[in-house]
Structures are given as structure tokens and as C-alpha cells.
Amino acid sequence: MDVLRRLVSVVRTVIGVPDYERYLRHMHARHPDCAVLTPAEFAKARLDARYSRPGSRCC
Numbered sequence: 049m050d051v052l053r054r055l056v057s058v059v060r061t062v063i064g065v066p067d068y069e070r071y072l073r074h075m076h077a078r079h080p081d082c083a084v085l086t087p088a089e090f091a092k093a094r095l096d097a098r099y100s101r102p103g104s105r106c107c
Contacts, residue, residue: 066094 060067068090075084085093 066091 057067057070068087071090072084075082
């Protein structure tokens with residue numbers, strides 16, 4: 049089951065789907081003093097980051 053979970057995580061990363069669980073693990077490991085975003089805040093931040101760079105897309 050761990051292999052399947054890892055495969056899903058890799059596929060989600062490749063296609064650009066944000067991974068909230070990975071974000072939480074990173075924040076707790078590397079930035080324990082910082083507040084974490086809620087799932088809704090995280091999703092909005094990822095969308096903003098993805099679409100706020102003019103010229104970064106081909107279409």
C-alpha cells in the first residue's frame with residue numbers, strides 16, 4: 049500500500065496537483081515555529097503561485 053501511496057504522490061506532483069499532506073510534513077519538519085495554512089488557504093496560495101507568473105505558460 050505504501051508503494052501505491054508514493055506512486056499517487058509522484059503522479060500528483062508531475063501533473064501539478066498540490067499536496068497538502070506533504071506541505072504539512074515539510075512545515076512541521078523545517079518550520080515548526082511558523083503557522084501552517086488551512087487546506088483552503090493552501091489551495092488558493094498554490095493557484096495564485098501557478099497563475100501569477102506572466103509568460104510562464106505557453107498558452
